[in-house]
Amino acid sequence: MNSELFNLLGIGNLDPAYLFIAAFVLILILLVLLIVTRVKFRKLEKKYNKFMQGKEAQSLEDEIVGLFHDNRLIRSENEKNRKDIIDINKRMARTFQKIGLEKYDAFNQSGGKLSFALCLLDESDNGFLLNSVHGTDGINYSYSKEINAGMADVELSGEEKKALDLALGSTSR
Template identity: 30%
Template sequence: MQNFLDIISQNATMIILFLSVLSIIELIFILIINGKFLRLNRTYNKVIKTLEKGDVFDIFSRILTENEEIKNKLDKLRIDLNSLDKEGKTAIKKVGMVRYNAFPDVGSDLSFSIALLDSNDDGIVLSGIYGRNETATFAKPIERGQSKYPLSAEEVQAIERAKRKAL
């Protein structure tokens, strides 16, 4: 027994240092656990406050009502989106233009052909022919990139330009 007490007295500073480090580690664990407990306690208090406003069935009923309202709004948005999608397919998205000189005795490229097409290549081609004494404007319907009326080379070129690019 005397040997044991001698060993302890000779290494007292080391033992105290070891126990001090162990105490600091224990204090750190206590602080971590206390922080987690406080967060859990705050969450618990929020749940309790919610339950105090009504019983669980009232809360579930309110949640189901809100869920149904959100579902109805989502259905309305889907209908509106489908409507916009259908409308957007018929909107003019492709434009092609060609300026040219229709008559050799008139200067500049004052004549033009403009193709206005939707996503299905349906639309119109407008042509304005400028002459010294008069100007003529023509409109021809376009279906799937073709017209049932004869097209000039400039009108075909305007349609092809429109097909290659979108607004």
């Protein structure tokens, strides 16, 4: 087949069967691309329909504005919670967190270890030591000693030292 157009393009002696094969391959490639595009379009269409769920543009806009408003409220509440946690942590530092209790028999004759030394300390090892001595006459005598930075300002008995050491050795939970 001899064509002026083919001669002009420089393919005048080309067998037309090659052109048909090339056109057929091109059509197959385009068909595959069309199928792939259609599958992707269906997935996108499903996502779009799920997103819209029968909503009109105005109701969708209202929904988005509502979400932004909710987001602002959540951020505000989150900031308030963060400040509250900081405040709670500051307050916790001043609460008694370390405890030491030593029970003992004050006069080695009453039995039952009815006397005790109780030490309560905060995070900075400040607090007090309470000693309750059960007397032989059945009366309890209680007194306290101040503790600053883990040290007493007066001399401690052996039981009081044990209670203080127990409190200093305990950790906050």
